[in-house]
Amino acid sequence: MTSPEVIRPADVDALCEAVRCAGADQQVLEIRGGGSRQAFGAPRADVTVLSMAEFNGVEDYDPPELVITVGAGTPLRDVEELLAAEGQMLAFEPFDPAPVYGGPAGGATIGGMVAAATAGSRRLVSGSVRDHFLGFEAVSGRGERFVAGGRVVKNVTGYDLSKLMAGSWGQLAALTRVTLKVLPRPRELVSLRVAALSPEEAVSLSGGMLRACTSVAAAAYVPAGGKAGESSLVLRLEGFAPSVRASVETLQSLLPAGRAAETLDAVQADRFWSDLRVLAALDSALPLWRFCAPPSAAPSLARELAGLGADWLWDWAGGLVWAVTDVPAESVRETAQRAGGHATLVRAPEAVRRVTPAFHPQPDPVARLEERVRRSFDPLGVFECGRFRQAFHED
């Protein structure tokens, strides 16, 4: 495939013009931030890449307001460094997908992160991108600049279009500027490992910690087998020192008989969470699936996946299951549906992605509604969307 044409508008006016021209010329635009997710979804032919690189820079950041406004093309790493210098963070712990595709970490932009809306381990208690995305400026498929939301943390003025944009993968509009809520970094972080729990025990202990109102901020489980040997449930406690101490005591009281919790030192903890971020425990040569389902369903979901020959691990106390398998997509998706959730195809060879929609197909009335919503922002189909699901273009 020859490399696609790239256009790189210098400002919002130029972006509007580019989108309008694309509409008039029946040209399809693929919005590109850092390009770290290019291998997501079906291969695309005949697209023009719309680079957002010029929309780069911090527009407003006043730490006590807990709000930051930045250009959508700003590297995520720049934003995270700026926040860290003030003792703050993006609380949903952005998930950098590049290593999952074999690329180097750190290239993602904040706009791409919002558009894909994938959160990391802390999502368990801190919410996802949608929960921290306060407002934006964007150019819709009509080639028109518009804004929605605001720059304050509490706002119900008009429809909450920020929610719709988060996770829309550039199918509705090209974000040019985003306002996000930020939070103070926790003062204390402690990771504890409980070894050799069964999946049922792991879900039950994580749930017990959540129910006991502790400082648990993340709960991930890697099953027995492979390099790891015994299974590991790792709980990350975050907060003020007295609360973290109290939570460690609560954990001790909730442990099944005969089990112990081992505190990971800084190096071990860092290794565990960075391995989890790149899914190091899963074979990177196999197709990768991401399941979202009710946490209580995780043990049975995991068992079914193992029955299909898949390797898996989970995060979010069981609410997010990652699995690698090359069994047909239909079996994978039926398994997800039986668990009350859905499955996204994150990584696969081109031939698989060509015939497998990346997103879990929606039931008919919702799919039609989604299509009407999409067209309300992009009536001419300027923004690429065949990449994500079976084309809906007939009408």
Add this chain to the structure above:
Amino acid sequence: MSLKMPAPDAGVIARKADIVRALRSIVPGEGVIADPASLSAYESDGLTAYRQPPLVVVLPETTAQVAAILRWCRDHGVKVVPRGAGTSLSGGALPLADAVLLGMARFNRVLEVDYDNRIAVVQPGVTNLGVTHAVEKDGFYYAPDPSSQIACTVGGIVAENSGGVHCLKYGLTTNNVLGVEAVTMDGEIIRLGGRHPEPAGLDLLGVLVGSEGLLAVVTEVTVRILPRPQTARAMLLGFPSVESAGQCVADVIAGGIIPAGMEMMDAPATRAAEAFVNVGYPLDAEAILIVELDGPAEECDYLIDEVSRIARHNGANSERISASEEERLALWAGRKAAFPAVGRLAPDYYCMDGTIPRRRLPEVLRRISELSAEYGLPVANVFHAGDGNLHPLILFDANEPGQLERAEEFGADILRLCVEVGGVLTGEHGVGVEKRDLMPEMFSETDLAHQQRLKCAFDPELLLNPGKMFPTLHRCAELGRVHVHRGRVPFPDLPRF
């Protein structure tokens, strides 16, 4: 009444008997109310300055009935106004003379509590507090706590994306709803989200929450429930100036502390509240802060010391810390009673709801007091200080000719001021009819058109709760037109949504 609602359709009103008959065939028995005396009970919501009895009230009990009602109304061009408990402060449930009022009060059951997944599945007519009541015996609660929580329904708070004093730490409704079953105006039953936090596809749930009943009627809601914190303690802090109280709030947050609640009251609000509840609020303070810390007891003790140190550093001249649950409730009593307390100072009050960047608070309060002098109407300020949500209470007497209009003008000026300093028109009460005509202060025609096209995707005939949120009703065909660019848009005459 200074706001104009869409002109009623005399043709629809003339068909009232047919409409009542059709609704009775869908909802038998007492579920259809058509006599004028009973209809008057529904003539307004929490924005009581506006009144309009509906054409007819229907109270369905099942999702299938809701679907049948909406489909029939769509087929016959009849407008529908959904209603929960009618506590909206922005007129979100204000009836229309030519519309069916769809009351969801009979959907009043808690369907399921699932502690393993920390959720509750409830019908939309359950009250906000009803959710907490269903789970509190097991140590859980539902976090968003709008002040109307005794009465307001889950359907209503989904429509309005309601907050409350604890949303600084625990989020608004949108952060605490995982899934809904809803019916669109064409009678289609849809499920969005589920029992886990990440819905598939576009986040239509996210946009349905806070859509003020304009997109769909919610018939079932899955909410997140949280374990009740072991301890909650409140601090009452008095400050010599609004600036020092404001700086204290900024320093607490900059110090990495997110209190469960952080409320400010100015001197007039403090004096009114103290006169009403007598709990010992400092009358010499220009501003007071109520800060609530919750969590494990160890954490509360630790954070109280930190907040106390920050407050002293900012010149706090009085401090009380609750030592018991009774004392905590006493410290809150004045704040919780602030609206009725201020209400005793004048026959009527008008509550505003803008949000501002917190750093602009001293300037905004100064300009509100200048406006107060200009309009000749007193004002008291209550402020969700942690998240910048300001509730100025304008005092007036509706029986004095012109005072209601003057209070509304004053309120509009306050909201314009909020937008001017980088804030928004409404933090938690919604746009409704009240702030509808102020939307252009915040949004351009193009911005609003992008929002209205979303409405068209759900309800192309604009039959669901019309006249709310948007200052101008544009037909969807008109909004859907694509501007011809360089004369080459394919099929330029087709309306597109």
